Amino acid sequence: MSGFLLRRLFHAVVTMVVAVSLIFIAMRLLPGNPLVAKFGQHPDAEQMQRIIHEQGWDQPILSQLGRFLHQLATTGDFGESISRSNENVSGELARRIPATIELTVVAMMLAIPLGVAAGITAAVWRNRWPDRLCMAGAMLGVSVPVFFLGICLRAVFTGMPIGFRLPAFIIDFEPITEFYLLDTLLQQRFDLFATACRHICLPALALSSIPMSIIARITRSSMLEVLGADFVRTGRAKGASSWRVVMRHALPNAAAPIVNIAGFQIGLLLSGAVLTETVFDWPGMGKYVVDAVRENDYVIVQAGAFVIAAIFVSANLTVDLLYLWLDPRVRTS
Amino acid sequence: MRSADTIETPKQRAWVRLRRSSSARTGSIVVFGFLLMAVFGHWLAPYAPDSRDATVAAPSGPSATHWLGVDANEKDVLSRVIYGSRLSLFAGLVSITFAVALGAPAGAVAGFFGGWAETIIMRTIDIALAFPSILIALLVATAYKPGWSAVIIAVGLINVPVFARQVRVTVLTLRNLDYVTASRALGASPLHILRRVILPGIVNPVVVLATMGLGAAILEVAGLSFLGVGGDPTEPEWGSMLAQAKDHLSSSVWPAVGPGVAISLAILGFNLLGDGLRDALDPRLGES
Numbered sequence: 001m002s003g004f005l006l007r008r009l010f011h012a013v014v015t016m017v018v019a020v021s022l023i024f025i026a027m028r029l030l031p032g033n034p035l036v037a038k039f040g041q042h043p044d045a046e047q048m049q050r051i052i053h054e055q056g057w058d059q060p061i062l063s064q065l066g067r068f069l070h071q072l073a074t075t076g077d078f079g080e081s082i083s084r085s086n087e088n089v090s091g092e093l094a095r096r097i098p099a100t101i102e103l104t105v106v107a108m109m110l111a112i113p114l115g116v117a118a119g120i121t122a123a124v125w126r127n128r129w130p131d132r133l134c135m136a137g138a139m140l141g142v143s144v145p146v147f148f149l150g151i152c153l154r155a156v157f158t159g160m161p162i163g164f165r166l167p168a169f170i171i172d173f174e175p176i177t178e179f180y181l182l183d184t185l186l187q188q189r190f191d192l193f194a195t196a197c198r199h200i201c202l203p204a205l206a207l208s209s210i211p212m213s214i215i216a217r218i219t220r221s222s223m224l225e226v227l228g229a230d231f232v233r234t235g236r237a238k239g240a241s242s243w244r245v246v247m248r249h250a251l252p253n254a255a256a257p258i259v260n261i262a263g264f265q266i267g268l269l270l271s272g273a274v275l276t277e278t279v280f281d282w283p284g285m286g287k288y289v290v291d292a293v294r295e296n297d298y299v300i301v302q303a304g305a306f307v308i309a310a311i312f313v314s315a316n317l318t319v320d321l322l323y324l325w326l327d328p329r330v331r332t333s
Numbered sequence: 334m335r336s337a338d339t340i341e342t343p344k345q346r347a348w349v350r351l352r353r354s355s356s357a358r359t360g361s362i363v364v365f366g367f368l369l370m371a372v373f374g375h376w377l378a379p380y381a382p383d384s385r386d387a388t389v390a391a392p393s394g395p396s397a398t399h400w401l402g403v404d405a406n407e408k409d410v411l412s413r414v415i416y417g418s419r420l421s422l423f424a425g426l427v428s429i430t431f432a433v434a435l436g437a438p439a440g441a442v443a444g445f446f447g448g449w450a451e452t453i454i455m456r457t458i459d460i461a462l463a464f465p466s467i468l469i470a471l472l473v474a475t476a477y478k479p480g481w482s483a484v485i486i487a488v489g490l491i492n493v494p495v496f497a498r499q500v501r502v503t504v505l506t507l508r509n510l511d512y513v514t515a516s517r518a519l520g521a522s523p524l525h526i527l528r529r530v531i532l533p534g535i536v537n538p539v540v541v542l543a544t545m546g547l548g549a550a551i552l553e554v555a556g557l558s559f560l561g562v563g564g565d566p567t568e569p570e571w572g573s574m575l576a577q578a579k580d581h582l583s584s585s586v587w588p589a590v591g592p593g594v595a596i597s598l599a600i601l602g603f604n605l606l607g608d609g610l611r612d613a614l615d616p617r618l619g620e621s
Contacts, residue, residue: 148593
């Protein structure tokens with residue numbers, strides 16, 4: 001098993017390094033000049049040359065890449081933004097990553113229980129109205145784009161706050177981890193916790209719709225497979241209640257595909273987060289990276305790409321570990 | 334009357350299953366509706382997509398003259414939704430064709446030949462999958478000359494892994510089947526086996542995936558243009574219409590409803606049709 005883990009870890013690291021290197025090289029090979037965003041249409045040639053030299057963009061691409069990877073491995077510093085003067089990218093990302101992760105986690109906390117509950121309901125009452133209702137909802141959920149759902153939610157819940165994680169006028173709060181929901185609880189500021197919940201609930205609800213629907217569909221089919229198995233019949237025969245049969249006998253055996261698909265959703269959630277952050281003006285890193293791509297800001301894009309790949313790869317690793325824990329067959333193979 | 338035992342060939346059985354499937358029926362009606370809208374848009378739309386109506390307050394909700402309201406630029410939302418179907422369907426179709434054309438051969442080669450070809454292809458796909466697709470699409474769409482062709486290429490590229498993976502898995506299953514071994518034993522060349530023996534087996538899963546992929550591609554095209562990466566923003570396109578409506582939400586939500594419902598319905602239609610096709614063409618896929 002440790003061999004399997006080491007192999008997976010090695011794969012994860014290689015995937016990340018290659019992926020980030022590709023983005024690094026692609027940004028430099030493709031047309032588009034980041035300095036245009038900084039200087040506009042009438043740049044000062046001398047100043048531009050100075051910046052190009054300072055940033056090392058006149059060096060061969062591979063040596064630039066080597067320097068970037070070395071700097072990243074030794075100091076963890078991504079450098080300064082090109083288009084936004086004097087903005088330290090690492091510092092800005094450190095503020096924005098928690099916002100995106102918090103949004104994604106809350107969305108998953110909505111999507112997993114509700115999706116699993118809908119899937120179980122559909123499987124238990126197969127081909128009856130609860131099944132049809134849940135599956136119609138799931139079909140609708142995967143079909144409505146997250147940015148349209150976000151707009152609808154904004155239009156319906158007009159009283160809900162948009163654009164910040166907490167109101168700007170709150171000055172007596174110093175975040176510890178930058179995860180506001182956690183920080184407010186740690187500091188026992190329950191009033192602020194409630195406010196932070198109000199800020200995050202609409203974006204998280206919009207973001208959760210697609211994973212929730214997919215999880216519901218997978219749970220249904222996985223449960224249907226298990227509910228027909230012999231051990232479930234045995235469970236019923238020995239007089240266990242329906243609730244116990246479903247929750248204790250069937251669900252743990254149906255869990256592996258659900259965990260797998262839930263992990264796979266993290267990539268989709270990060271894609272969705274980019275769009276959700278745009279609809280709700282959420283100050284996360286999705287919107288930050290999107291703006292940087294448009295401005296050709298190499299520094300922000302490669303930093304963002306690195307962080308996104310890191311989150312994605314570690315999520316997949318976690319899923320593999322959970323899989324090992326859930327399915328003894330994988331453990332022994 | 335045709336008796337049940339005359340339904341013999343797999344094609345006939347699939348056709349019967351397809352006609353019986355309610356999701357396939359609903360899906361095809363919706364998809365057909367959008368096709369009609371795209372082809373006959375200029376007859377169906379009450380106004381030209383760029384004509385302005387200065388007599389109404391903009392943006393505003395439905396009225397007798399503008400059934401889906403008027404956007405912030407005083408343009409009729411219904412007409413723009415109808416004209417927008419052309420770009421969305423066209424972009425979806427071309428990008429999925431592109432994805433199939435690249436992904437299916439890559440998956441077939443990886444699955445059939447194995448070895449280093451498989452390692453290179455599958456590792457490349459793993460790396461591509463290490464990023465949220467929208468980020469890759471954004472990079473491609475921005476870096477290439479901005480416009481719809483860039484969006485189409487970007488959406489096509491992010492869908493390549495979907496087809497490559499499915500085709501590889503299918504080929505892996507097929508290549509060990511008896512009839513493939515038989516044709517190998519008869520001395521058929523690898524290319525012949527791939528073309529004449531394996532290819533017919535991968536058509537069905539690819540058709541199902543492509544149908545569902547069309548919905549996803551329409552969504553991705555709309556998503557990219559919602560983020561402001563696309564062609565001319567004044568052109569009628571569902572994603573950019575939504576982006577514009579978002580900026581005027583405080584005045585009226587109506588300009589968002591038309592394009593939003595159109596995108597959702599189109600995706601729903603392709604998903605339903607894909608579900609029905611899957612059940613009809615490959616019942617085992619539905620069970621797994």
